[in-house]
Amino acid sequence: MEREIKGGFRTINPHTEKEIATYTYFTESEVNDAIDNCHEAFLKWKDKSLGERATIIKNIGKELKNHKEQLVQLMTDEMGKVVTQGGSEIDLCIAITEYTAANAGKELEPIERELPNGGKGIITYSPEGVIYSIQPWNFPTYQPLRVVIANLMAGNGVLLKHAQNVTGSALLVEEVLRKAGVPEGLFKVLVIDHSQSNDVIKNDKVRGVTFTGSSAGGRKVAEKAGAAIKKTVLELGSNDAYLVLDDADIEMAVKACVQGRLINNGETCIAAKRFVVVDKVYDAFKEGFVQGMKDAVMGDPNNEETQLGPIARKDLRDLLADQVKESVEKGAVIEVGGEVPDNTGFYYPSTVLSNVEPGQPAYDDELFGPVASLIRAKDNEDAMRIANDSRFGLGGGIFSKDEKAAIELAQKHFDTGMVFVNSYGLAQPMMPFGGVKDSGYGREHGGFGLKEFVNAKSVMLVEES
Incomplete structure (x- = not known):
């Protein structure tokens, strides 16, 4: 800082x-x-x-x-x-x-x-x-x-x-x-x-x-x-929603979502932040996703093996910790992480919160760091509703084996500036970058x-x- x-x-x-x-x-x-x-x-x-x-x-x-x-x-x-x-x-x-x-x-x-x-x-x-x-x-x-x-x-x-x-x-x-x-x-x-x-x-x-x-x-x-x-x-900023639909390739979705949440130490405006998973595949996704986040190597950003470095400033690390604490006090459950390590550097571990609901910072706000909000949806339609239930609208993602249907959903219903199908978000020189609403x-x-x-x-x- x-x-x-x-x-x-x-x-x-x-x-x-x-x-x-x-x-x-x-x-x-x-x-x-x-x-x-x-x-x-x-x-x-x-x-x-x-x-x-x-x-x-x-x-x-x-x-x-x-x-x-x-x-x-x-x-x-x-x-x-x-x-x-x-x-x-x-x-x-x-x-x-x-x-x-x-x-x-x-x-x-x-x-x-x-x-x-x-x-x-x-x-x-x-x-x-x-x-x-x-x-x-x-x-x-x-x-x-x-x-x-x-x-x-x-x-x-x-x-x-x-x-x-x-x-x-x-x-x-x-x-x-x-x-x-x-x-x-x-x-x-x-x-x-x-x-x-x-x-x-x-x-x-x-x-x-x-x-x-x-x-x-x-x-x-x-x-x-x-x-x-x-x-x-x-x-x-944003709290981008990534939808895992009922026909998603779970292994591929887990891998992309872990990368999408941890890239740049989770400090990315267009990073995957809310993971909205349809009930049919929720348990399978949760198991793989929590394990993937748990396996992420945190440490010295100068080491090539490191996947997760420190938060950029102490005040930002402390804010992130406070948002997690408040979310837990309001009903969220820590599946992995969630504790500030007792060592030099402004580190915060890869963290997954489940039972995330409206009224919690993990649902309503942007958590700028390696904290993932796991949200269960009844079905594909409900997942889209939850994704758009946000004051933000920068990016988002859809995981589905039916790419044609996913593209149509992105074009007609996802209220954001950018949508990524079966991948996580990165800027591309040839594609417009920006958001709507509070983004x-x-x-x-x-x-x-x-x-x-x-x-x-x-x-x-x-x-x-």
């Missing part, structure tokens, strides 16, 4: 609990200079061709490859990511650069349309300016880059406020972009606190705000941006993120009748 000191903060390794680095907050003058410099760099960058921008985006991918080992180790040190999973995060970022460079041209090229009486209309996607990105710690490289890559390609500039505990990763990303040829000032990491962040949102040169984090945080950011009449994109609005990836902060401008030549 980070520890506040006068004028700044220290970052702490969640495995060793030792200090990593000390950082000082930017002064008001430094913040304003960064905004002004980003705006000035944008005025030049917006006139670059799509091809010129794509070259820089491809260079970012090359530099990510050059810095992969350094980024992976720093993410492990700062937030406890299992080292074997850090490489996959960098690979995803590289894939995003490649997809964006190859496909953005057709997404952002002007469109011509015929007007009545022989007139001509042209739709152009014009960049808007400086975009302010506020990002969390759980994917220290991917979270900022998915915003940066899309917006640089669209012609915008980006200012980043990263989570304090991964400030080192943020600054390394900045170095990667600089070495890739991103113009000076066009991307800048702001080392600032919340009050300074609010001032950035208000600044006239900032044209849009994108935020990833909790629903509570998203509300505050949207309120500040709305008061300044600025568009926001919010990618917020936010707006989309990233798949070409959609390119158009969130551009001006779809109509230019019309109307023929005289």
